[in-house]
Amino acid sequence: MEFLQQLGIEAENKGVSTGSSWFTGTGVKIDSYSPVDGTLIGSVFSAGATDYEAMMAQAGEAFKEWRMWPAPKRGEIVRQFGEALRVYKEPLGKLVSYEMGKSLQEGLGEVQEMIDICDFALGLSRQLYGLTMHSERPLHRMYEQWHPLGIVGIISAFNFPVAVWSWNTALAWVCGNVCVWKPSEKTPLCGIACQKIIAEVFAKNNVPEGVSCLIQGDRTVGELLSNDTRIPLVSATGSTRMGKALAAAVAARLGRSILELGGNNAIIISQHADLDMSLIGAAFGAVGTAGQRCTTTRRLIIHESVYDVFKAKLVNAYQQLSIGDPLDSKNHVGPLIDKDAVKMYLQSIEDCKAQGGHFVVEGGVLEGEGYQSGCYVKPCIAEVTNDLPVVQHETFAPILYLIKYKAIEEAIELQNGVPQGLSSAIMTVNMREAEQFLSQAGSDCGIANVNIGTSGAEIGGAFGGEKETGGGRESGSDAWKAYMRRQTNTINYSTKLPLAQGIQFNL
Numbered sequence: 367m368e369f370l371q372q373l374g375i376e377a378e379n380k381g382v383s384t385g386s387s388w389f390t391g392t393g394v395k396i397d398s399y400s401p402v403d404g405t406l407i408g409s410v411f412s413a414g415a416t417d418y419e420a421m422m423a424q425a426g427e428a429f430k431e432w433r434m435w436p437a438p439k440r441g442e443i444v445r446q447f448g449e450a451l452r453v454y455k456e457p458l459g460k461l462v463s464y465e466m467g468k469s470l471q472e473g474l475g476e477v478q479e480m481i482d483i484c485d486f487a488l489g490l491s492r493q494l495y496g497l498t499m500h501s502e503r504p505l506h507r508m509y510e511q512w513h514p515l516g517i518v519g520i521i522s523a524f525n526f527p528v529a530v531w532s533w534n535t536a537l538a539w540v541c542g543n544v545c546v547w548k549p550s551e552k553t554p555l556c557g558i559a560c561q562k563i564i565a566e567v568f569a570k571n572n573v574p575e576g577v578s579c580l581i582q583g584d585r586t587v588g589e590l591l592s593n594d595t596r597i598p599l600v601s602a603t604g605s606t607r608m609g610k611a612l613a614a615a616v617a618a619r620l621g622r623s624i625l626e627l628g629g630n631n632a633i634i635i636s637q638h639a640d641l642d643m644s645l646i647g648a649a650f651g652a653v654g655t656a657g658q659r660c661t662t663t664r665r666l667i668i669h670e671s672v673y674d675v676f677k678a679k680l681v682n683a684y685q686q687l688s689i690g691d692p693l694d695s696k697n698h699v700g701p702l703i704d705k706d707a708v709k710m711y712l713q714s715i716e717d718c719k720a721q722g723g724h725f726v727v728e729g730g731v732l733e734g735e736g737y738q739s740g741c742y743v744k745p746c747i748a749e750v751t752n753d754l755p756v757v758q759h760e761t762f763a764p765i766l767y768l769i770k771y772k773a774i775e776e777a778i779e780l781q782n783g784v785p786q787g788l789s790s791a792i793m794t795v796n797m798r799e800a801e802q803f804l805s806q807a808g809s810d811c812g813i814a815n816v817n818i819g820t821s822g823a824e825i826g827g828a829f830g831g832e833k834e835t836g837g838g839r840e841s842g843s844d845a846w847k848a849y850m851r852r853q854t855n856t857i858n859y860s861t862k863l864p865l866a867q868g869i870q871f872n873l
């Protein structure tokens with residue numbers, strides 16, 4: 367496979383890196399099997415405690431130098447990273463698709479998100495603005511400035527094995543931080559490929575060794591990061607269960623965390639919806655990435671007057687889906703990440719039936735030619751009520767739930783009636799109900815869309831969600847502020863020392 371060579375992926379890979387230097391990793395070996403065809407793509411050696419210490423020492427040294435680089439100079443490095451990603455887009459997109467199982471188009475789309483965030487971060491490097499304030503005292507000046515935090519820990523998930531790292535790292539770098547990245551143990555080779563690309567850019571520009579660190583491993587490495595007082599910020603993407611444990615560990619040392627956890631995203635399809643548009647939004651949202659995005663559409667809340675006709679359209683569309691090798695562009699749906707994910711999918715189907723759900727498109731595992739990895743499943747659709755335990759829970763698989771409503775207020779209540787709060791959408795051309803959905807009495811999610819599905823957010827907005835989704839924001843808008851510390855400065859250029867609030871203190 368040519369793309370593996372182009373990216374410098376070997377059969378056995380060192381799993382810990384500070385940039386140009388790679389250490390073998392004294393921990394266990396992680397094998398990466400492709401869910402596409404079950405092939406062992408390669409292995410990486412995960413980190414042990416001594417590798418971790420060596421890497422952290424280097425990161426700490428790098429920070430002392432990197433924080434003194436002018437932000438626009440750091441932006442220039444990130445610009446060059448974006449250029450390198452343009453060169454490597456094809457092989458990196460293929461690796462994402464082959465190691466993770468998403469369609470090639472989506473793999474390339476992920477690399478495009480990386481390129482976009484580099485462009486965004488470059489502009490940002492000249493716009494890390496603070497405010498100036500008017501002091502209440504004469505001949506005094508007040509302003510605020512934003513300083514880097516130090517070492518930022520990044521824990522990413524398998525479903526966006528490269529893009530989510532870049533959202534964090536591109537911003538963190540221009541802000542003057544150094545980064546330590548632990549990719550998912552299900553997609554370790556994507557981590558190796560990205561680290562090699564960035565190491566090339568850094569070497570050309572004499573960026574201090576340690577500004578980009580990679581550390582492979584499972585949750586034990588994640589725990590090292592979350593308990594380490596040298597890491598003021600940990601940004602983590604993954605399950606709500608993981609996030610709760612991580613948040614508790616980071617909070618116990620009063621560190622900060624950015625959490626991007628589970629979603630349970632719904633589209634409201636109103637009687638005023640354009641049903642053809644809704645069909646594309648709903649189907650892509652539910653089956654794209656085989657239902658493994660945190661923004662995947664898991665619930666459709668459909669007005670009773672269009673329920674039957676929309677259901678029929680959807681069932682018909684599901685019958686047209688072709689499931690198979692995601693690198694083949696004729697297929698819509700690739701495999702789940704591994705057999706554990708298949709087990710969870712099957713369990714949820716069983717639970718749904720036991721709890722009273724009624725399947726209008728049946729699920730199941732595909733077998734035979736092309737499906738040998740055992741990870742290909744059929745996207746399915748069930749009619750449910752919102753209160754079923756299985757509907758309240760995020761299953762990372764293409765299972766779509768249909769729920770009927772009568773009034774828009776009820777639809778909004780159903781949409782909000784889950785523990786998660788990431789993405790939401792309404793399909794309608796009725797301006798009144800669209801605005802109601804977007805108002806403070808509307809969707810309680812971090813993302814609320816009109817006439818767009820729940821997945822496929824652009825990098826320019828702040829990305830993240832409320833409630834069990836964790837409250838973090840990444841990527842665009844002013845999300846950069848989470849990667850910096852704010853300092854308020856007051857300067858007295860008078861010959862007196864007046865105290866604030868008019869307090870007199872005479873000696």
Ligand code: UN1
Binds near residue numbers: 603659820
């Ligand atoms: C995720 O699933 O973890 O909005 C992130 C989207 C993508 C990001 C998803 N831009 O679907």
